Amino acid sequence: MKWKTDDGGWSPYLAGALAGLLAIASAWATTAVLGKTSYLGTSTTFVRAAGFVEKQVAPEHAAANAYFTKEKIKVDWQFMVVLGILLGAAVSAFTGKSFKAEGVPPLWAQRFGPSVAKRAVWAFAGGAVAMFGARLADGCPSGHGLSGLMQLSVSGFVALAMFFGAGVLCAHFIYRGGRHE
């Protein structure tokens, strides 16, 4: 098995196994520092970030919202994890010389053309639907998928099956006829 991929990345098995070690270390470290075991996740942070924006635009409306009250609009451990992902990815991309400014994903361009505006509209709509779903399900592939399966949570298994089931079905529909191989 190769430890490096052709484009200079690491084998996903190696990078994934290291992420598994990180998850273990993180469970231990959060227990020690926060006094409560926290597992890796990201989607609650989007609620909090949306709450911050709403607080600026419509403070009374945001204050009256039951969901923001439940999840609390604040910068917490997970919020910083999400910022850390941005930084870690940037440092890895720069040092590994794989940083690339890209306005439309190549696979999307191949199927739907190079228009940034068209991609922007669909990306926004897809993001909105997905996050609505992630909040309803109370987690995304990191919270339900990684952290849920590591803990053998029933909800993690069911959520991951739903994510992939719907994803596979929709992706085949979207990219039908777009295969150029």
Add this chain to the structure above:
Amino acid sequence: MNELLLGLATGFVFGFLLQKGRVLRFEKQVGAMLLRDMTILKFMLSAIIVGMVGIYLLRDLGVIALSHKSMNLGAVVVGGLLFGAGWSVMGYCPGTAVGALGEGRWHALFVIAGMLAGAALYAEFYPQLSATVLQWKEFGKLGLPEALGVSPWLVIAIFIPVVLALFAWFEKMKL
């Protein structure tokens, strides 16, 4: 303050590994859904089989506690399906969209903006959803070993070989 620094450091390493594993690419995410390129599943499942051993070991030693998410039928099934549908269009999950921005793929900004809108929309409809979908059936914070009435180590002992066999198949099929 320690809480925030710990979060930043944890996220930094996670983002670094996601980028090195090439999990942050739109092509890898959609490639998995098109069943052509299993990079993200290799990454996820490797993390899961390593993680579950350590997590349950630390749990058994009394060092950490498990924190299952609730198995609410309507929430997980409807929410999961909505997520999957949106995922296939946006080509990222929440964490990887942020990471993709870090490696220069600025089209991820549209995805991030959409996700913020989706989160705000969910917050708006939360009262209605609490009274409907979230009321369907609540199984609680349930672990698979408890649901099956067996030791977690038995589940792990079965889960790991199954994943390894899947990996062997991915390699054989060059996925």
